[in-house]
Amino acid sequence: MPQFDPTYFVSQVFWLVVSFSLLVGVISGVAVPRIQSSMKKRSQYIQDVKDRETNYLAQINDLTKQMNHLKHEHAEKTRHRLEAARAMIIAEKEKERQKLQELFSERRKESLMAIDKEIREVKTDIPELAQTLIKDILDNLLDRTTTEERKHYVLH
Numbered sequence: 001m002p003q004f005d006p007t008y009f010v011s012q013v014f015w016l017v018v019s020f021s022l023l024v025g026v027i028s029g030v031a032v033p034r035i036q037s038s039m040k041k042r043s044q045y046i047q048d049v050k051d052r053e054t055n056y057l058a059q060i061n062d063l064t065k066q067m068n069h070l071k072h073e074h075a076e077k078t079r080h081r082l083e084a085a086r087a088m089i090i091a092e093k094e095k096e097r098q099k100l101q102e103l104f105s106e107r108r109k110e111s112l113m114a115i116d117k118e119i120r121e122v123k124t125d126i127p128e129l130a131q132t133l134i135k136d137i138l139d140n141l142l143d144r145t146t147t148e149e150r151k152h153y154v155l156h
Helices: 006-144 147-155
Strands: none
Touching: none
């Protein structure tokens, strides 16, 4: 085998050292700086993304706090408005109830006065009605009775 021939060892070692040195020089002069630059850019980009994320999270927290504050404030305003509306409705209903109660009292008084008037009229008409009734009953009985029965009643 010719590669194991000792006469070629020196030239092979020489070209190995030259090739290796050239390869190391190209890698360390060209490839490594590009890789380092790319890594720096990537790490800078990642750091920028993390910073933006931190800023966004801080903004989200601030907005959440503001939203909760506004929500609480809105809930308080709504509760106060509802309580005011409820108080107004209760006051209106109380006024309506009082008006209805007054109307009821007035109509009750009118009804009682009308009933009293009717009772007084009936009381004044009772003797007249009783006389008319008695007369009608007697006329009816007299129409049914014979003359002999009438004489009998008259005599007794």
